[in-house]
Every structure is written in C-alpha cells, then in structure tokens.
Amino acid sequence: VSLRVKLLGLTFENPLILASGIDDKTPEQWIRAHEEGAGGVVTKSIGVEPREGYDNPTIVELPYGLINAMGLPNPGWKGFLKMVEGYTFDFPLIVSIFGGSGEEFAFLAEKLSDVADAFELNLSCPHAKGYGMEIGQKPENVYEIVRAVKEATDRPVIAKLTPNTDDITRLGLAAERAGADAVSAINTLKAVAIDVYARRPILSNRVGGYSGPGVKPVALRAVYDLARTLEIPVIGIGGITTWRDAVEFLLAGASALQIGTAVSLRGWGVFREISTGIEAYLESEGFSSVEEIVGLALG
Ligand code: RRO
Numbered sequence: 001v002s003l004r005v006k007l008l009g010l011t012f013e014n015p016l017i018l019a020s021g022i023d024d025k026t027p028e029q030w031i032r033a034h035e036e037g038a039g040g041v042v043t044k045s046i047g048v049e050p051r052e053g054y055d056n057p058t059i060v061e062l063p064y065g066l067i068n069a070m071g072l073p074n075p076g077w078k079g080f081l082k083m084v085e086g087y088t089f090d091f092p093l094i095v096s097i098f099g100g101s102g103e104e105f106a107f108l109a110e111k112l113s114d115v116a117d118a119f120e121l122n123l124s125c126p127h128a129k130g131y132g133m134e135i136g137q138k139p140e141n142v143y144e145i146v147r148a149v150k151e152a153t154d155r156p157v158i159a160k161l162t163p164n165t166d167d168i169t170r171l172g173l174a175a176e177r178a179g180a181d182a183v184s185a186i187n188t189l190k191a192v193a194i195d196v197y198a199r200r201p202i203l204s205n206r207v208g209g210y211s212g213p214g215v216k217p218v219a220l221r222a223v224y225d226l227a228r229t230l231e232i233p234v235i236g237i238g239g240i241t242t243w244r245d246a247v248e249f250l251l252a253g254a255s256a257l258q259i260g261t262a263v264s265l266r267g268w269g270v271f272r273e274i275s276t277g278i279e280a281y282l283e284s285e286g287f288s289s290v291e292e293i294v295g296l297a298l299g
Pocket residue numbers: 021045068069070071072073122124125126132187188209210
C-alpha cells in the first residue's frame with residue numbers, strides 16, 4: 001500500500017502536512033514534524049515586517065478544540081531568510097505568506113521563491129486588521145492576489161480560504177480562475193470565549209479563531225463543496241485528529257491534509273498514528289494507494 005501523494009509537482013511521502021500556525025515557527029520544528037511522520041510542512045505565515053503578535057493569553061483550550069488569536073507573530077521576510085540559511089529540507093516546504101494587498105503578496109513571493117517549494121497564501125486569518133479574512137472574504141480580492149502572486153513566482157500557489165463566508169465555493173472559483181494551483185480549507189472559525197468572573201473575553205485580543213475537533217464537520221463540508229465545484233486540488237484542514245477523520249476528508253475530495261491543532265493537543269505522535277491508520281484502512285478495504293480514494297464520496 002502506498003501513502004505517497006504527488007501534488008503541485010511535488011512528492012509527499014504521505015498526505016499529512018503540518019498546518020500553518022501550530023508549533024512550526026522554526027526549521028527545527030519542521031524537521032521534527034517530518035521525523036515524526038509528516039509528509040510536508042507549511043510554515044507559520046510570513047509578512048513583510050516582523051511582528052511580535054498579541055499579548056498573552058493568545059490561546060484558550062476548550063472541550064472540543066482551541067480558540068487562538070496569536071496576532072500573526074513572525075520574523076518578517078528578511079528574518080525568515082536568515083533563519084533558514086544553511087538548511088536543506090528533504091520534504092516539501094510550503095511557505096505561508098500574508099499581506100495587505102496583491103503587491104505585498106507578490107513582493108513576498110518574489111523574495112522567498114528560492115526557499116519555498118510552494119506558497120500558501122493566507123487569505124483567511126479571522127482577526128487581523130487589514131489582513132487575512134478581511135481581504136479574503138471578497139472573491140475579487142482573492143482573484144487579484146492570486147494573479148499577482150502567479151506573476152511574481154514560478155512556484156505552485158495554494159490559496160487558503162476562509163470558512164467565515166456564506167459561500168466558500170465562490171472564493172475557490174475566484175482562486176481557480178486566477179490560476180491558483182490548489183486551494184486549502186479551512187482556516188479558523190470566528191469565535192470568542194468569555195471569563196464569567198472577569199466578565200470579559202479571555203483572549204487579550206478578545207476575539208479569535210476556533211480550531212480542532214469541534215470545527216471538523218464544518219471543514220469537511222467546505223472541502224466537500226469545494227471538491228465538487230473546482231478542477232484544481234483541494235487540501236483539507238480542520239480538526240483532523242484520527243485516521244478516520246483523515247479518511248473522511250480524502251473521501252470528500254481532499255488530495256492532501258493539514259494537521260495543526262491535533263499536534264498541540266495530542267503531540268507529534270499524531271502524524272504516525274494517523275498515517276498508520278490510513279494504511280490499515282486502505283489495506284483492509286482493498287485499495288493500493290491514497291490517491292485511489294480521493295473524492296469517492298462525491299458521487
Ligand atoms: O496568527 C494568528 O493569530 C492566526 C493566523 Br495568521 C491565522 O491565519 N489563523 C489563526 O487562527 N490565527
């Protein structure tokens with residue numbers, strides 16, 4: 001049974017990719033993820049200028065996941081280049097970038113093309129003023145940003161879409177029309193947690209984005225709808241914690257999967273646990289590769 005996935009002209013040892021934002025700020029963490037069984041890595045989103053992120057608390061743990069408002073902490077593109085100097089990675093490294101306009105995204109793509117095997121455009125952070133979802137909820141902005149990046153780089157481009165919209169397929173279609181090589185979905189869902197004694201929101205930023213098992217059915221629906229509508233590959237993200245979750249996303253049309261919150265909640269072992277489970281499922285159901293089951297539930 002083969003878990004290998006060919007996507008965007010890249011070869012992934014298996015369909016599991018470390019998602020942006022969780023335990024993936026440094027090359028050591030990316031290498032660790034791969035050693036622990038991830039087939040590839042998406043970096044924390046990189047912007048033009050360095051950012052500290054918000055004050056603590058930036059994360060609240062809930063019964064079915066996390067609410068975060070990290071605040072796009074990152075070293076900026078110059079700091080990123082310095083950080084990866086001297087490293088080579090024997091797995092696909094997808095660099096996540098964010099900006100406030102097509103020009104900013106294109107600038108970053110140009111500066112980082114030598115170190116990125118692909119780019120993921122963060123069009124979906126749910127609480128960043130002037131970035132992310134504020135831009136990525138409009139199909140015309142998605143179109144313009146993807147176009148600008150495609151002109152600036154030869155690297156494959158993934159548009160990461162927001163679930164905070166009335167119709168994610170319109171965003172996916174805009175990305176596809178603009179030449180995106182794939183879309184990924186979902187980023188976190190707008191959320192808040194309130195401290196009943198302080199009588200105020202818990203996070204320093206007050207509002208944040210919800211991730212983890214609680215968002216899985218919503219994410220699965222987004223992937224299902226996107227895969228039914230688009231020709232380009234869909235990468236599934238959202239609460240994937242067990243092999244069964246992973247198989248559901250593959251059947252719903254995801255060509256690869258990203259895992260974030262499960263790493264925070266359960267540890268690095270989730271990659272091997274999930275890939276072993278997928279392998280056993282394929283074997284017992286009579287399939288010989290992951291690629292054979294992608295989209296089988298779309299009917
Ligand atoms: O850094 C964050 O607070 C953050 C980002 Br950039 C994002 O895309 N999604 C999210 O839940 N948090």
